[in-house]
Amino acid sequence: MKEQNYLDHLVGVFGQPVSENPGVVIQDAAFAAMGLERWHFLTLDVDRDKLEDALRGLKAFKMRGVNCTIPHKIAVMQYLDEISESARLIGAVNTIVNENGRLFGENTDGKGFMMSLAENGVDVRGKKAVVFGAGGAARAICVEMGLAGVGALHIVNRPQDRALGDALVDILRRNTAAQVAYTDWTEPFRVPADADIVVNATSVGLYPDVSALPNVDLDSILPTMFVQDVIPNPTETALIREMRRRGVPCATGAGMLVEQAALNIEMWTGRKPDKAVMYHALEEALS
Ligand code: NDP
Numbered sequence: 001m002k003e004q005n006y007l008d009h010l011v012g013v014f015g016q017p018v019s020e021n022p023g024v025v026i027q028d029a030a031f032a033a034m035g036l037e038r039w040h041f042l043t044l045d046v047d048r049d050k051l052e053d054a055l056r057g058l059k060a061f062k063m064r065g066v067n068c069t070i071p072h073k074i075a076v077m078q079y080l081d082e083i084s085e086s087a088r089l090i091g092a093v094n095t096i097v098n099e100n101g102r103l104f105g106e107n108t109d110g111k112g113f114m115m116s117l118a119e120n121g122v123d124v125r126g127k128k129a130v131v132f133g134a135g136g137a138a139r140a141i142c143v144e145m146g147l148a149g150v151g152a153l154h155i156v157n158r159p160q161d162r163a164l165g166d167a168l169v170d171i172l173r174r175n176t177a178a179q180v181a182y183t184d185w186t187e188p189f190r191v192p193a194d195a196d197i198v199v200n201a202t203s204v205g206l207y208p209d210v211s212a213l214p215n216v217d218l219d220s221i222l223p224t225m226f227v228q229d230v231i232p233n234p235t236e237t238a239l240i241r242e243m244r245r246r247g248v249p250c251a252t253g254a255g256m257l258v259e260q261a262a263l264n265i266e267m268w269t270g271r272k273p274d275k276a277v278m279y280h281a282l283e284e285a286l287s
Contacts, residue, residue: 005038010061011268012042014054014076015069019043022233022285023067026261029281030273039269046072055079058098064268065097073136080105089143089175092136097267106267109137110144112260113228116251117197119259122226125149127196132156132185132214134165137230138201142168145197146176154195159184190220198227205229205237207286213238223247232257233286254282 013023027041044066046054051072058066068076073092077083080093083105087093093105117124124145131138134157142153153172157165165182172180183189191198198221204214221227221243227250231237235254243250258278265273 007038009036009039010042010063011039011065011264012044012063013067013069014044014046014051014072015067016045016047016071018045018069021069022257022282023261025281025285026258026278027265030261030265030278033274033277034269034271036269048072048075051075052079055103058096059101059103063098065095065264067264068094068096077105079103086110086140086143086147089147089171090136090140091171092140095264095267107140108260108263108267110140110142111263112256112258113141113199113230114144114148115259115263116228116256117226119255120226120249120251122197124197126151128152128154128192128194129197129199130154130156130189130191130195131199131201132189132204132216133201134161134168135201135203138199139168139171141199141201141230142172143175146172146178150176150178150197152179152181154181154183154192156183156185156189159186185215188215188217190217191222191225193220193222195225198225200227200229200231200237200239203231205231205234205239207233210234211238213242218242218246221246221248223249226250228256229253230256232282235283235286254286255279258282 024041024043031039080103087107090107095106095108097104169180169182200214204212227243229237229240231253240252258275262273262275
């Protein structure tokens with residue numbers, strides 16, 4: 001007789017707004033390909049003032065974990081039992097693992113970025129990186145590169161949120177060995193010729209403003225550099241299209257998102273998913 005086990009294993013995402021979050025598409029495709037029929041990813045609209053209740057629900061249903069997105073990434077930290085070192089430095093958690101009622105918080109935004117670099121044969125140790133933006137994604141990316149031994153980090157951000165930039169510079173100087181520089185972004189930025197890695201960690205190019213390019217002198221980005229975009233939607237941004245046309249090695253934010261989702265699945269199930277299946281599902285969903 002066939003084994004009769006209909007127990008559901010739940011994971012998901014808490015956010016608001018969250019209805020356009022494509023996480024479910026990638027995760028469900030991965031679970032199906034792994035034969036994990038009773039694993040389900042739930043897209044859950046959680047009010048800001050109901051986060052604690054939602055976490056109680058997570059424990060009550062013995063959910064294996066969740067992702068947290070806007071506006072919960074920072075607020076959730078106060079309810080967790082343990083937080084990884086990088087998530088603590090970043091100051092935000094986007095992934096929770098429920099270990100028998102004990103909640104562990106991790107930030108996989110920057111880890112997905114590092115995996116994307118690794119997939120493309122880029123090792124940050126001793127390298128010079130230029131990062132556009134100083135928001136949540138930039139923060140995660142800079143901390144991970146700093147902890148991994150990047151030689152120099154040059155952060156470029158618009159002057160209106162200087163406090164955010166200053167805070168990031170301070171975190172990096174106190175916790176990593178990287179040389180850190182900061183530029184107020186007021187005119188087209190010329191990437192120094194000795195840069196190795198260039199990261200667009202702004203939201204420039206995100207759907208629906210798909211033709212937007214970061215305010216950068218594109219001629220200053222050379223084929224000796226590697227460009228990583230963070231924008232997952234569209235899967236090929238105007239920046240990536242331009243880099244490919246110019247023969248500059250590069251990687252998309254969609255790839256980074258899949259790497260991050262794969263990491264989440266591994267943390268929750270203990271198994272590695274098929275990333276090609278996940279990428280294909282994302283492309284189909286966004287086409
Ligand atoms: P935040 O709102 O925290 O930060 C946005 C950043 O973009 C800020 O530094 C902001 O600068 C900058 N920015 C926005 N518009 C412009 C502009 N016109 N010119 C220059 N800079 C600009 O968002 P996040 O950091 O959380 O997210 C940023 C992007 O990263 C989003 O598009 C998100 O989808 C993507 N992302 C992708 C992930 C992936 O796995 N692929 C993971 C996480 C995020 P300012 O302070 O001057 O406003």
